[in-house]
Amino acid sequence: MNFVGRIFSCSVVAATLLMLAGCGQKSNCNGISFGGSGSGSGTGGGVNTGGSVCGGSGNNSGGGGGGSNTDLLYFVGGGNSIDGASLNSSGTFASLTGVTPPNIGSSSFVAPNIVIANKSFLYVPYKANVNGTDQGFVAAFLISHSTGALSNISGSPFSTGTSGADSAAIDPQGRFLFVGDQVSGSVSSFQINSASGALTPAPGSPLIDPLTGPVEMEVDGSGNYLYFTQGSVSSYTVEYFIDQNTGALSAAGQFQLLASRVRSEPSGKYLFAVGSPSGGIDVYSIESGTGNLLFLNTYATATSCYEMTVSPNGQFLYAFAKAGQVAESMEGFSLDVNGVLTPLPNSPFTTIPGQFAGQFDQGGTHMFTSTISGFSVLSMDPNTGTPTNPTPDLTVTATPFFAVTQ
Numbered sequence: 001m002n003f004v005g006r007i008f009s010c011s012v013v014a015a016t017l018l019m020l021a022g023c024g025q026k027s028n029c030n031g032i033s034f035g036g037s038g039s040g041s042g043t044g045g046g047v048n049t050g051g052s053v054c055g056g057s058g059n060n061s062g063g064g065g066g067g068s069n070t071d072l073l074y075f076v077g078g079g080n081s082i083d084g085a086s087l088n089s090s091g092t093f094a095s096l097t098g099v100t101p102p103n104i105g106s107s108s109f110v111a112p113n114i115v116i117a118n119k120s121f122l123y124v125p126y127k128a129n130v131n132g133t134d135q136g137f138v139a140a141f142l143i144s145h146s147t148g149a150l151s152n153i154s155g156s157p158f159s160t161g162t163s164g165a166d167s168a169a170i171d172p173q174g175r176f177l178f179v180g181d182q183v184s185g186s187v188s189s190f191q192i193n194s195a196s197g198a199l200t201p202a203p204g205s206p207l208i209d210p211l212t213g214p215v216e217m218e219v220d221g222s223g224n225y226l227y228f229t230q231g232s233v234s235s236y237t238v239e240y241f242i243d244q245n246t247g248a249l250s251a252a253g254q255f256q257l258l259a260s261r262v263r264s265e266p267s268g269k270y271l272f273a274v275g276s277p278s279g280g281i282d283v284y285s286i287e288s289g290t291g292n293l294l295f296l297n298t299y300a301t302a303t304s305c306y307e308m309t310v311s312p313n314g315q316f317l318y319a320f321a322k323a324g325q326v327a328e329s330m331e332g333f334s335l336d337v338n339g340v341l342t343p344l345p346n347s348p349f350t351t352i353p354g355q356f357a358g359q360f361d362q363g364g365t366h367m368f369t370s371t372i373s374g375f376s377v378l379s380m381d382p383n384t385g386t387p388t389n390p391t392p393d394l395t396v397t398a399t400p401f402f403a404v405t406q
Contacts, residue, residue: 075402121197125165136160176247180214222268225291279304327354
């Protein structure tokens, strides 16, 4: 079987690179600038870590409309800034106010994934040219839930030990961060300090296999296995074992899933794949102890899907598709203990504007989705899986790279 190419991801990356080419170097409120012109020391990626807290002198109450923040959204915005928005207890979804976002400069490539661990730490993989050499880094920030401000974590940025940083994943327990570099075929693994968010390279990191090219990474629900898909249509999905004490990786197996993207669910029993010629969702069982994948079934979708998300309770899966550059209607499925998918009533959800991708908050009551003009927040019924769209959308300049936390 052959892979379907990552057409959407490649077009997004290309568009992002074009956007970055026109962006100038910026600094945040404390002089933190990322990816400078190569004048850095070689150990910090040209990052000047001035002060720590990124807060303005104005109103620091988060999004507008009053009320405390219940959910925070961070995304790569225009000009390479890491922008934020909040959904507050009054039901207002708005950009953060009184907070100056950190910025990754124009010489950096912002990775397709930004991730949050333990509701507290935001990690942004990127590469920068340091003294004429491309190097991979992870910018790490502490999240203030009261204001949404981001503080630079001591030691950030953290070197990946590779020439770039293209993808990221975190284990479900928030212990380990994994960062992929497609060009060198490497995956860097880090231990996450649960108190500070600081990163320590795991033994043997980075693990390099020049015959692979990690593009999209996913850790299974048990936290034992890391899977990644690759950009080539003839490449396999690769599996690595995760050492549960250190986060160190070791090669496990390769599976020809014909997938462009894989997603897991909380129990660690199943892996879902999209990208096959059928355009549907392939379901695989994960063998305990080995992580081997056994094909179970393909479930038809109304359109060819390229992205998925699973609810935190593991009972529902949602799929996203697009026609050209227009998002199709989101589809929803119930998921039973045997890995069987059943379409939800009224799926596809044609009354909700088209979405490109979605992420749940940890409680499973809200899904944040990227749209052609910014972001939507959907209210999700945890019992029926039915989405509603009572909150006005947020119109902002953004790439589709985002992360959500309560």
